[in-house]
Amino acid sequence: xxxxxxxxxxxxxxxxxxxxxxxxxDISFEVYPYQILSILxxxxxxxxxxxxxxxxxxxxxxxxxxxxxxxxxxxxxKGLIGLVPQEPTLLPHRTVEANITLPLEIRKIxxxxxxxxxxxxxxxxxxxxxxxxxxxxxxxxxxxxxxxLVYEPKVLLxxxxxxxxxxxxxxxxxMELINIQRRLKQTIIFVTxxxxxxxFISDRIIVMSTRPGxxxxxxxxxxxxxxxxxxxxxxxxxxVVKQIRQLLEKSYD
Amino acid sequence: MIKKIxxxxxxxxxxxxxWQIAEDRVNVHRLENNQTALGAFIPAPLTIVKxxxxxxxxxxxxxxxxxxxxxxxxxxxxxxxxxxxxxxLFLPFIRNLVFPLAFAINSFxxxxxxxxxxxxxxxxxxxxxVFISVLICYFPxxxxxxxxxxxxxxxxxxxxxxxxxxxxxxxxxxxLPLAMPYLFLSMKLAIPASIIGAxxxxxxxxxxxxxxxxxxxxxxxxxxxxxxxxxSITIVSTLSILVLSTTQYFxxxxxxxxxxxxx
Numbered sequence: 001x002x003x004x005x006x007x008x009x010x011x012x013x014x015x016x017x018x019x020x021x022x023x024x025x026d027i028s029f030e031v032y033p034y035q036i037l038s039i040l041x042x043x044x045x046x047x048x049x050x051x052x053x054x055x056x057x058x059x060x061x062x063x064x065x066x067x068x069x070x071x072x073x074x075x076x077x078k079g080l081i082g083l084v085p086q087e088p089t090l091l092p093h094r095t096v097e098a099n100i101t102l103p104l105e106i107r108k109i110x111x112x113x114x115x116x117x118x119x120x121x122x123x124x125x126x127x128x129x130x131x132x133x134x135x136x137x138x139x140x141x142x143x144x145x146x147x148x149l150v151y152e153p154k155v156l157l158x159x160x161x162x163x164x165x166x167x168x169x170x171x172x173x174x175m176e177l178i179n180i181q182r183r184l185k186q187t188i189i190f191v192t193x194x195x196x197x198x199x200f201i202s203d204r205i206i207v208m209s210t211r212p213g214x215x216x217x218x219x220x221x222x223x224x225x226x227x228x229x230x231x232x233x234x235x236x237x238x239x240v241v242k243q244i245r246q247l248l249e250k251s252y253d
Numbered sequence: 254m255i256k257k258i259x260x261x262x263x264x265x266x267x268x269x270x271x272w273q274i275a276e277d278r279v280n281v282h283r284l285e286n287n288q289t290a291l292g293a294f295i296p297a298p299l300t301i302v303k304x305x306x307x308x309x310x311x312x313x314x315x316x317x318x319x320x321x322x323x324x325x326x327x328x329x330x331x332x333x334x335x336x337x338x339x340x341x342l343f344l345p346f347i348r349n350l351v352f353p354l355a356f357a358i359n360s361f362x363x364x365x366x367x368x369x370x371x372x373x374x375x376x377x378x379x380x381x382x383v384f385i386s387v388l389i390c391y392f393p394x395x396x397x398x399x400x401x402x403x404x405x406x407x408x409x410x411x412x413x414x415x416x417x418x419x420x421x422x423x424x425x426x427x428x429l430p431l432a433m434p435y436l437f438l439s440m441k442l443a444i445p446a447s448i449i450g451a452x453x454x455x456x457x458x459x460x461x462x463x464x465x466x467x468x469x470x471x472x473x474x475x476x477x478x479x480x481x482x483x484x485s486i487t488i489v490s491t492l493s494i495l496v497l498s499t500t501q502y503f504x505x506x507x508x509x510x511x512x513x514x515x516x
Contacts, residue, residue, distance in 0.1 A: 131507040
């Protein structure tokens with residue numbers, strides 16, 4: 001399969017208290033189209049750094065990042081990348097509807113239909129005119145996802161989007177995310193530190209170690225494409241979780 | 254809410270009544286001893302009310318003149334401050350150069366600085382009075398807009414960057430709307446300031462305005478008129494702030510209600 005995003009020997013250093021630290025070190029991997037790729041690792045392993053590099057709001061210290069065969073900056077300029085940050089970061093002065101319209105406004109596109117379709121998709125139909133401070137945490141995160149999807153980016157980056165939500169809501173949103181991904185044929189890069197979450201939603205998982213951030217290993221998830229809640233209790237699922245756990249434990253050595 | 258308002262009005266009325274009775278008593282005493290009535294220095298509430306009804310046309314006309322100048326000064330001051338704050342945002346090196354100067358100008362005592370301006374633009378001239386008003390009211394707006402711009406949520410700015418938004422789009426869609434509550438707060442400070450500025454300008458010699466009326470009242474020993482002038486200014490300031498607060502309530506529904514109502 002042709003790679004959509006390619007990291008080639010990428011390092012990124014940063015300074016903290018004037019001390020040079022290695023954020024991620026010599027990382028190479030591919031992201032394939034129409035797949036969900038999870039990046040799993042302990043906090044501080046550079047997962048977020050990787051997303052920021054893809055968003056092109058950080059430049060690598062060393063190495064190259066490609067979108068197909070072009071530099072990654074092309075992808076941002078063409079609006080091919082969507083980001084769902086860890087916190088929903090909604091505009092407090094805009095309603096749900098107006099928040100989701102924002103990316104279209106910036107591109108000077110009028111497409112009310114797309115906005116309403118997405119509001120439907122994330123299940124916020126009755127909350128269109130609500131302001132962020134009137135929504136619960138899970139609802140805010142749905143708005144954030146709808147906003148990232150509204151301009152139909154080829155690649156969706158998600159930075160621990162469900163980390164602050166409770167378990168059941170997280171599982172429901174996992175399910176919804178998979179449904180959306182299948183329907184819109186999205187490529188998703190999903191950062192998480194939750195093993196079960198990674199196992200449930202991913203086609204592939206990259207496990208990282210910390211300080212410096214390096215890739216410990218990669219897992220191909222061989223679960224059925226039709227993921228549903230029953231899967232969480234199945235033997236195969238436990239197998240995958242176990243496999244991930246073993247790899248992740250190595251990251252801490 | 255209504256209970257609060259009623260209470261404060263009641264306290265106010267009680268104060269006035271006590272004032273009136275006290276002054277009447279003291280006056281009886283002073284006149285018996287062949288002293289000047291206290292009313293020559295501090296008018297009693299009823300005297301002020303009487304002055305208001307007698308000199309209403311006079312006061313309202315002069316108040317109109319002052320408000321024209323103060324209003325213009327306020328608008329120029331606020332617009333100017335927003336522009337400067339926006340320039341600071343886009344060109345931080347200018348901010349570093351200009352901000353100390355803005356602070357310095359603000360720390361000039363206005364009663365000393367006002368004559369300097371009068372010297373430049375002419376005594377009692379419309380321009381000099383508006384200028385003094387601008388000078389005294391731009392600062393709160395500049396400070397609060399600058400603070401609002403600098404404290405804009407970094408993650409929102411990053412979001413705009415990811416969405417490939419231009420600097421203008423970020424300004425108009427994020428920074429300005431989020432700064433609006435700050436702007437309204439500063440305008441509430443700037444309204445009385447602009448009226449004070451205009452009054453000081455007139456006070457230094459003008460053909461009309463409340464400032465001039467105060468001077469006349471002082472020289473003609475009419476404390477009733479003096480107090481009535483001051484009170485008329487207070488009423489206008491308070492009403493303007495009330496209008497602003499109401500506008501703010503309807504303009505920013507997203508600021509209504511507590512942030513932590515839902516988890």
